[in-house]
Amino acid sequence: MSVHGAEKPITIPDLRRMKGSPQVWLTAYTTPMAQRLDPHCDVLLVGDSLGMVLYGLPSTLAVTLDMMIGHGAAVVRGAKRACIVVDLPFGTYQTSPQQAFETSARVLAETGCAGVKLEGGTEMADTIRFLTQRGIPVCGHVGLMPQSVNVAGGFRATGRTEDEAAKVAADARAVAEAGAFAVVLEGTLEPVAAAITRDISIPTIGIGASAECDGQVLVIDDILGTFNDFKPRFVKRYAQLGDQISQAAAAYARDVRARNFPGPDNVFRKVK
Ligand code: KIV
Numbered sequence: 001m002s003v004h005g006a007e008k009p010i011t012i013p014d015l016r017r018m019k020g021s022p023q024v025w026l027t028a029y030t031t032p033m034a035q036r037l038d039p040h041c042d043v044l045l046v047g048d049s050l051g052m053v054l055y056g057l058p059s060t061l062a063v064t065l066d067m068m069i070g071h072g073a074a075v076v077r078g079a080k081r082a083c084i085v086v087d088l089p090f091g092t093y094q095t096s097p098q099q100a101f102e103t104s105a106r107v108l109a110e111t112g113c114a115g116v117k118l119e120g121g122t123e124m125a126d127t128i129r130f131l132t133q134r135g136i137p138v139c140g141h142v143g144l145m146p147q148s149v150n151v152a153g154g155f156r157a158t159g160r161t162e163d164e165a166a167k168v169a170a171d172a173r174a175v176a177e178a179g180a181f182a183v184v185l186e187g188t189l190e191p192v193a194a195a196i197t198r199d200i201s202i203p204t205i206g207i208g209a210s211a212e213c214d215g216q217v218l219v220i221d222d223i224l225g226t227f228n229d230f231k232p233r234f235v236k237r238y239a240q241l242g243d244q245i246s247q248a249a250a251a252y253a254r255d256v257r258a259r260n261f262p263g264p265d266n267v268f269r270k271v272k
Contacts, residue, residue: 010042010083012114012137012181018042019203023182023215026223029054029071033220034078041082043205045117045217046072048087049146052229053221060146063089065103072111084113085139090147093118097130104136115181119145121171125178132179140175143168143209144187155232157208159189169196176200184217185209187234208234 015023025043028034029050037044050071051063065088072086086107093100104116115137118124128138143158152158159165168188173196175183182203185193193209206213218235221227225240255261 009079009081012083015042015083015203016181019201019214021214023203023205025205025215025217027217027219027221028075028078029220031074031078034075034082037220038079038082042215043217044075044079044082044084046075046084046086046111046113047117047219048089049219053219053227059149061090061149063087065089065092065106069107069110072107072113076112083115084111085115085117086111086113088116088118093127094120094124097127100127100131101134101136104131104138108136115139117141117184119147121167122174125174128175128178128180138178138180139205140172140178140180140183141186142171142175142183142188143185143193146186155187157187157189159192165189165192168192169199172196172200172204176202182215185213208232 027047028044048060048063051057092103117139119141121142187208194212197204203214205215222235223238225242
């Protein structure tokens with residue numbers, strides 16, 4: 001089933017029903033970008049990756065709830081049909097289901113988004129159940145979990161050993177059974193991600209995972225070429241806007257220094 005092209009906004013139940021159909025997810029952080037992406041996407045994810053691609057942070061760990069709420073509200077203002085999901089940042093949900101509920105309630109109320117995403121598998125299942133039973137739609141996130149970068153010792157794909165593969169599969173199953181409407185599978189060996197997709201009843205959304213996942217998500221700055229600090233293997237660049245920005249800035253600088261800007265069309269001449 002595809003809801004692409006539908007006039008009405010895509011809902012969380014629509015996404016659940018799309019198990020087995022390709023779901024298009026992209027990250028977005030601002031209103032103008034949301035306006036551009038909205039017609040093409042089923043979900044706009046306000047990811048905590050914004051810490052790295054917008055704020056120049058080395059990881060997602062220092063992203064705050066206020067940052068997520070500000071950007072979440074901006075994306076909601078720019079979208080008409082895509083379903084908006086906002087990441088819960090590190091430290092705002094892991095203490096207890098109650099803490100997760102208070103954080104998620106603020107995110108939903110203050111941004112107008114439809115659901116939240118949080119990282120963690122079996123250890124977060126009780127929290128996911130607590131949230132979903134109280135009206136908060138949750139997307140899980142297992143496999144490579146960037147908020148656990150210090151435990152993992154880096155951003156490393158998982159599922160390489162039998163133990164790792166069994167752990168990701170158990171995590172995805174736990175998240176699904178707890179009531180999540182979808183689960184992001186990040187940095188997970190291809191056959192492992194494919195098997196998980198066949199095994200669980202909710203849509204899997206892959207990033208560095210498998211073409212067999214129900215949907216795919218990428219960071220918008222990665223596909224546009226505006227974030228060039230590093231390029232993971234799973235990123236496909238669809239544009240090189242970073243280069244175009246540099247060229248535009250260089251052309252402007254040349255014009256200003258040569259007094260070619262502003263030109264006659266860029267100034268107000270008539271006096272009243
Ligand atoms: O923060 C983010 O953008 C994400 C996606 C990469 C899945 O979690």
